[in-house]
Amino acid sequence: MSRGRLRGPANYEQLNDNNQTGRIAIHDYRPMNVFTYLGCTILFGVIYAAFNVIWGFIAASRAQDLLNQMWVSDVGLICMLVLYLYVTLGFFYWTGRRVIHDLEVSPRGLCLCLLPFLLLECAVWSAGILHGKGDGGVWSAAWTLHTLLNYWSYPLTSSVQFYILNMSAVYLVTSLMPMAAVILGVYSLETRSRWRKWLPVIPGMAAVIIVFTFIAAFIPHSSTLSAGRYPKIDGATAAIPFAQSLIREVTGVNKAGAVQQVDFHTTHQAYLNLIHGKVDMIFAAQPSDQELELAAQQGVKLKLIPIGKDAFVFLVHRSNPVDNLSTRQIQRIYEGYIANWKEVGGEDQWIAALQREENSGSQTYMEKRVMSDLAMVKAEPQMQINFMGGLIDTVAAFYRDHNAMGYSFNYYAKEMHRRPEVKVLTIDGVVPDHATIRSGKYPFTAELYAVIREGEEDSSESSRLIRWLTGPEGTRLVESTGFVPVHSGEDEFR
Structure with a gap:
């Protein structure tokens, strides 16, 4: 066994046991005292903050402009996001290698220096995303702090949100990516002989991503209209x-x-x-x-x-025992003659019959098609909801008795603004689905119209x-x- 001094963060010992070469042992690290710990933590904080400012204002804004180009295909857009992420995290990877090389601290010690940032990211993500959702007070402040800490990822998250419905996990993953890249860089230097054979792969992967991005993004695709x-x-x-x-x-x-x-x-x-x-x-x-x-x-x-048909549906809370209403029962509820759920097979609770604002699509359908020539009772201000999503949310959470009833269009209620607390009633024993809408068996079908002004030229x-x-x-x-x-x-x- 031979010993030798190697340049780097510490003394290394080359092992040649049983013809197995390439393994490197590390010893004589600088002691990790409180001053070293604070110094490394502050250093990484300064690097991270500087990167966010410089990269955010110089690179991120330009990347966002490129990603906003609508003519880029979906595959091309995803490739551009991968390339952006590859380049950005590469900076943190090499930062980790450089820090442990120059400071001669142990990898475990350096990882402990990242712990405050990990805890901070998790805390502001939990407060701003899971609980507050950006609404007022401390939660709004947490969301703002989370945004500032992850300014570098804005081009990534602002584009990915169009492809992923639930962004909470994406925000958490992107906030932890820089620390993960630093840790990878730290341990890649500690075991550098193992990583040396993979070094050519790094620029090779970048070249492949760039070529694939160019092909996917810039190949023209056919279109009916520009x-x-x-x-x-x-x-x-x-x-x-x-x-x-x-x-x-x-x-x-x-x-x-x-x-x-x-x-x-x-x-x-x-x-x-x-x-x-x-x-x-x-x-x-x-x-x-x-x-x-x-x-x-x-x-x-x-x-x-x-051009299409949808069902006009009636909604109640899932805990409501009523599953079906007749057309006449719905009309009498909104005429004001039936005011208690027990009259239609439910519990002894008053019916909170919600309505939409005048001239909304659902209110117009309710007045013209469901009520026909019957007059709807005037809704109290708190019973009139101005947004379709707001009506569904109100049915889901109306007081503690969950005795509200409302209406919407089937696709919106089941796909666009689905709430698990809300269920759709059958009407006259008919379930609203594609088969009953197509056959006309479901009593309330609503047309989706393409509306233009009369006199449009055929060539328009x-x-x-x-x-x-x-x-x-x-x-x-x-x-x-x-x-x-x-x-x-x-x-x-x-």
Whole structure:
């Protein structure tokens, strides 16, 4: 066995036992006293803060601009994110190697220096993401601190959120990645002979990612309409997923770009925007009488083209024993004649019959289709909910008796704003699903319309888009986004 001094953070001993070479033992580390510990901790804190500021303002902003390019394919966007992450974490990896090389402290000791940062990241993530969700007071401060500590990851998280519904775990993983990369760098130097054979792989992986990113991002893809000529569209909240899928299918933009392009308001505001010429088309339920009157006053005729069907459903809390109501029972509840759940087979509790605001899509359907010529009782202010998601949330948490009842559209309640505490009632014994909607057996089906102004030229982009929607490709898209198609795919719009 031979000994020799090697340059590095400590003295190394080369072992050649049983013809096994390449193993390195480390000894004579600098003692990890309180001053060394504080010095290493402060050093890493300064490096981390400086990196966040410099990288955030110089690289992250430019990376975000590149990721915002809608023409990049989804695969290309993911490849760009991987490349960004690879380069960023590479900095922390080499930081770990450099620190242990220069300071001559033990790897375990250096990892202890990272412990305060790990605890801080977990604490602010727990406070800001899990509990506060950015709402007021200390929770808002925690969310702000979490954002500042992870400014480097903004391009990553802001793009990934369009592909992942639950971002809580993503925020935690990205906050712990820098420390993990530093630790990897520390131990790669301690066992450097084992890592030496993998060193050529590092630039090789970067080269592969760059080439694959270039191919995936810049190969042109076919599109029916260019993003620049796509008509300006507004619509109802329940139609947002459909509109996002439509713009992706027709123009070829990536999912992140589609989410940014689809800026829908409520049904009423969408109709106002169409009537006043602020948009070219809307996707919504049928207009209310007031909206039709306003259109007539403005000299505008609306053209409604049905493209899909959905069920109009009624919601109660899951703990409510009532599973079914008849059409007449629903009408009498909203007329004000039935006020207690025991009258319809439930418990002895008053019925908190929620309503939506006037001219909303669901309120218009309720008044015109469910109540028909019957007058709805005027709702108390606390019983009128201004947002569809807010109505579902209220049913889920209404007081402690959970005695609320409300209504919504089936796709929105089951897919877009699903709450496990809420259940959908059967009506007249019929379950609202695709089969009963398609057959007409379910009593309350609602049409999703593409609405344009009368007089649109056949050559306009709006008319061209509607022809695509009523054709075979559009019919398949309507069904894949949760609606029951109205057209067969052979009867195109004229």
